[in-house]
Amino acid sequence: MLCVGVCSLVWTHTAAAQQAAAADKHPKWIKIVGEGPFGKVVTVRIEHEDKVYYGRPLGQDRDKMALLRWDGRITLLPRQEKMEVFSRGFAPYTAKELADRLQKQYGSRYLTQSSKHFTVVYPRTQQKNWAQQYENVYNQFKNYLARNRIDIAEPRFPLVVVILGSRNEFNRSLADEIVFKKDVFGFYSRITNRVTTFVSSDPRIAKRINRLADVTVVHETIHQAAFNNGVHNRLCAVPxxxxxxxxxxxxxxxxxxxxxxxxxxxxxxxxxxxxxxxxxxxxxxxxxxxxxxxxxxxxxxxxxxxxxxxxxxxxxxxxxxxxxxxxxxxxxxxxxxxxxxxxxxxxxxxxxxxxxxxxxxxxxxxxxxxxxxxx
Missing domain, CATH: 1.10.390 (Neutral Protease; domain 2)
Incomplete structure (x- = not known):
């Protein structure tokens, strides 16, 4: 099975992920309409446990606040009585800025490439025009809606795809995301706003991965596109x-x-x-x-x-x-x-x-x- 209870609702299956899904589950979460003197949308600076976080406040309950980061991730932090306004408005990373940060995060074993909408991290040993593969699916999604007289918004963030170099790396990446790992070959997370998948040279599983790879690319890319173009709402409990x-x-x-x-x-x-x-x-x-x-x-x-x-x-x-x-x-x-x-x-x-x-x-x-x- 391509997706065993994951995909777009991947963030509802573990204790850590359930916290990040509080917007779906907590009846007292409220949307933050405006913060600071600059109007409805501002970027704030918050210090927490020796780290500094920048982002746009989205909503809060009694204990937590959801912060939308410059790279599209959503981070839950303890609710702050005071938030320092960092800037007027909210400006996400450009594709170049995000690619540089991802390259630093994943190191020399990985490379990055970008297309109009996608920034892809992939193993150095797997040279391929990965970004265009995802871009093609995005265009088919957009064309289907256009044929039915529906215009969609452009994504606010570069759409990140992380292609890991082995099944083991992929499984480790799932540790804080989902319980179900068997037969999962890729997923889109509403927490990170990223698609994660993997490639393998292991002959025991390479044939099956290759057979499912195209379907995985399509399925998870459609989730990612739909949650970033306004077809689905990333911040509510989508059926x-x-x-x-x-x-x-x-x-x-x-x-x-x-x-x-x-x-x-x-x-x-x-x-x-x-x-x-x-x-x-x-x-x-x-x-x-x-x-x-x-x-x-x-x-x-x-x-x-x-x-x-x-x-x-x-x-x-x-x-x-x-x-x-x-x-x-x-x-x-x-x-x-x-x-x-x-x-x-x-x-x-x-x-x-x-x-x-x-x-x-x-x-x-x-x-x-x-x-x-x-x-």
Whole structure:
């Protein structure tokens, strides 16, 4: 499995990460509207445990404050009674500034390269135009939305991708991020705003990594783009089926390319389709749509069903009701920061756009999925 409960919600799975996810979980988090004498957006300077932090205050609860850093990371610090205003406004690092800092962080075994939107760290031994590979996926994402008359904002930060040199390095990098490591080949973290993946020369796993590499690049890049272009809101609890379903649409090369008059069979994600067909035929998917919409627990208890159903529902709406579907997804990007929705509110959020009872929706989705060719 490409993503076992990680990807865009990677920050909710460990004690350390749960602190950084407080914006999703803590009902008393409030957005900071303005700090200091310069208006709504300022950069502050905070000293904590012999370190100095610069950034834009985002929100706070009784104990913690979320600080948006110049490189796009979000750091939680103890709430400060006093913050020194460092400057008016907030100016993120340029790609050059960020590349220099990443080069210093990762050392001589790694190099960096940049494209219009991406700054990539990669092993010195793996020479390739990595940044352009990610840029190509970004352009396909942007073109899909443009074909549907949707303009997206430019990312505020350079989009960082870290390609580590071994599985062991990758696993160590996950230590403070996620519990689930088996079969994870890459992830996007909303804490760091970075995609992390790896390459390997180990013949025991190289073949499988190569097979999954293209899908990993696409899936995690779509997450990163969507959370940086205003499609999803990085600072609220995005329904997981929505973010995962949207990313899985683009795993299909035909869906990304969007050629005129191509048959629907070229836009199908066959890996997800085959799984979902079996689950509809066996009855395992019965009555699961409402369960998935109400909360995200099914992604932990039955990830095969959850991911396949999230793709199937997203593909159904993307094909049958494209305008409605995209308006629904984009509503998330306009959600109030630090919003924390109850299961009933999640259902209402869905029903406001797709006014259809779940029995009827399941029958239509089942018929649609079973009508698609399996290869």
């Amino acid at each position: 997981r089926w929505m973010s995962e379903g949207f990313a899985m649409l683009f795993e299909s090369k035909g869906f990304r390319n969007g050629k005129p008059d191509q048959p629907i069979s070229e836009r199908v994600n066959y890996r997800r389709l085959r799984t979902l067909k079996k689950m509809f035929q066996s009855g395992r998917a019965k009555d699961s749509i409402e369960t998935m919409l109400r909360n995200d627990r099914i992604f932990e208890t039955d990830p095969d069903l959850a991911y396949s159903l999230a793709w199937g529902l997203s593909f159904y709406f993307a094909e049958k009701e494209t305008d409605k579907y995209l308006r629904f997804v984009l509503k998330d990007g306009n959600t109030n920061e630090f919003a924390n929705y109850t299961p009933d509110q999640r259902i209402t959020f869905f029903m406001d756009t797709f006014a259809e009872d779940f029995d009827t929706l399941e029958r239509r989705l089942r018929k649609f999925i079973l009508s698609l060719p399996s290869s």
